[in-house]
Amino acid sequence: MNSQITNQINQAGHLTIGGMDSLELAKEYGTPLVVYDVSQIRHQIRAFKKVFEEEQVNYAVSYASKAFASIAMYQVANEEGAYTDVVSAGELYTAMKANFPIERVSFHGNNKSKEELEMAVKNHVGKIMIDNFYEIDLLSQVLEEQDSEINVMLRITPGISAHTHEYDQTGQVDSKFGFDLDSGQADKALQEVLKNQRMHMLGIHAHIGSQIFELNGFEMAAAKLVDVAASWRKNYDYTAQIINVGGGFGIKYVQEDHPLKPEEFVKVIVKTIKDEATKHNFPIPEIDIEPGRSIVGPAGYNLYKVGSMKEIPGLVPYVAVDGGMGDNIRPALYQAKYETVLANDPQRKASQEFHVAGKYCESGDILADAKLPSLKAGDILAMLDTGAYGYSMASNYNRNPRPAVVFAENGKAQVVVKRESLEDLIHLDQDYNI
Ligand SMILES: Cc1ncc(COP(=O)(O)O)c(C=O)c1O
Numbered sequence: 001m002n003s004q005i006t007n008q009i010n011q012a013g014h015l016t017i018g019g020m021d022s023l024e025l026a027k028e029y030g031t032p033l034v035v036y037d038v039s040q041i042r043h044q045i046r047a048f049k050k051v052f053e054e055e056q057v058n059y060a061v062s063y064a065s066k067a068f069a070s071i072a073m074y075q076v077a078n079e080e081g082a083y084t085d086v087v088s089a090g091e092l093y094t095a096m097k098a099n100f101p102i103e104r105v106s107f108h109g110n111n112k113s114k115e116e117l118e119m120a121v122k123n124h125v126g127k128i129m130i131d132n133f134y135e136i137d138l139l140s141q142v143l144e145e146q147d148s149e150i151n152v153m154l155r156i157t158p159g160i161s162a163h164t165h166e167y168d169q170t171g172q173v174d175s176k177f178g179f180d181l182d183s184g185q186a187d188k189a190l191q192e193v194l195k196n197q198r199m200h201m202l203g204i205h206a207h208i209g210s211q212i213f214e215l216n217g218f219e220m221a222a223a224k225l226v227d228v229a230a231s232w233r234k235n236y237d238y239t240a241q242i243i244n245v246g247g248g249f250g251i252k253y254v255q256e257d258h259p260l261k262p263e264e265f266v267k268v269i270v271k272t273i274k275d276e277a278t279k280h281n282f283p284i285p286e287i288d289i290e291p292g293r294s295i296v297g298p299a300g301y302n303l304y305k306v307g308s309m310k311e312i313p314g315l316v317p318y319v320a321v322d323g324g325m326g327d328n329i330r331p332a333l334y335q336a337k338y339e340t341v342l343a344n345d346p347q348r349k350a351s352q353e354f355h356v357a358g359k360y361c362e363s364g365d366i367l368a369d370a371k372l373p374s375l376k377a378g379d380i381l382a383m384l385d386t387g388a389y390g391y392s393m394a395s396n397y398n399r400n401p402r403p404a405v406v407f408a409e410n411g412k413a414q415v416v417v418k419r420e421s422l423e424d425l426i427h428l429d430q431d432y433n434i
């Protein structure tokens with residue numbers, strides 16, 4: 001049996017999530033279904049925060065909400081004292097609807113629109129993470145128009161290639177995000193921002209990539225950021241108050257993955273920043289991180305119902321489920337791997353390899369290759385660790401409605417995002433009658 005779920009089997013022999021029987025959840029709320037074990041989300045946020053508290057530094061654990069954004073999710077992040085970062089008007093709007101404290105919101109993005117900046121300034125978001133020169137001009141214009149001021153940070157590309165899928169690398173020189181260091185762009189951006197009385201320059205940010213398993217990249221990025229901050233102090237008499245090393249902390253998807261614990265990442269980041277700051281005689285700054293995947297990934301489960309099966313002599317059989325790439329594009333997009341278990345009997349001996357196929361009209365719509373017991377139509381499969389970039393990247397491809405999202409905690413469950421109906425699918429459509 002999959003070792004991750006040994007403590008999640010109830011008397012009926014079913015998989016439990018947040019103390020709820022997964023079969024009951026599937027029956028009550030339908031499938032495909034996305035379920036979060038909320039206590040796991042809380043646990044992860046607390047694990048990140050604990051180290052900062054122990055290290056006695058000023059800090060912010062800012063949940064990167066692109067991993068999964070919904071009103072309920074922002075509420076949980078807020079309850080846990082997290083900050084959050086948003087990358088679109090949609091995420092900002094959702095956070096505001098959740099009454100997330102606006103001063104704890106930062107706004108990221110490599111091409112924020114004027115409307116998005118207007119919304120951010122009007123609502124006084126905590127920080128705008130400036131990404132490029134175009135944005136400095138646009139923001140300056142918006143601030144003039146609204147006769148307002150705002151806190152900003154500069155995102156730089158530290159020239160570090162994280163060891164991860166190339167789509168998940170963001171810190172290398174050849175990246176669409178942030179100001180380049182070596183060519184002097186970052187220095188020029190700093191000077192522009194410092195000149196602008198309406199922008200309060202709080203510090204410096206870098207994000208090197210996602211699903212990273214090694215400490216090395218974070219050490220290098222943290223050291224580089226302090227280095228840059230020290231050079232800014234020397235050359236421009238500007239002292240950064242905040243250093244933000246981004247997110248990217250890897251999680252375990254399959255048995256071969258050996259991620260570090262949140263505390264291990266944070267310890268190294270804090271130590272590097274403290275050491276480098278001391279070396280440069282630089283005041284210890286506030287240290288911010290932006291975990292997304294590591295907060296919600298391990299807490300998420302996708303439940304699917306088994307439908308058709310196809311045996312091909314001599315080949316691995318296909319078992320098709322009622323969801324697929326519309327609710328989890330990651331296997332098709334990144335060849336991402338997941339563990340799959342038979343939710344109605346996770347202890348039953350896995351005897352056979354299957355391609356777990358989705359229902360979308362794409363040959364690439366294979367959710368996982370899994371060793372499972374023999375299966376029959378109506379069985380419930382659970383894919384584990386689907387909480388990050390699953391529902392948040394969901395689509396209506398083939399005009400399939402997106403699943404419901406349920407939060408389960410301490411034996412109680414609640415729908416936090418309704419299942420889309422067929423009516424929802426057409427609610428933006430208009431008749432053509434020219
Ligand atoms: C700026 C920034 N911060 C944080 C994150 C969150 O990354 P992850 O979900 O890997 O922790 C991302 C996404 O990669 C990002 O672009």
Ligand SMILES: N[C@@H](CCCC[NH3+])C(=O)O
Pocket residue numbers: 066168170210211330334388389
């Ligand atoms: N969507 C990606 C991560 C993107 C991170 C955002 N910069 C994934 O699922 O791995």
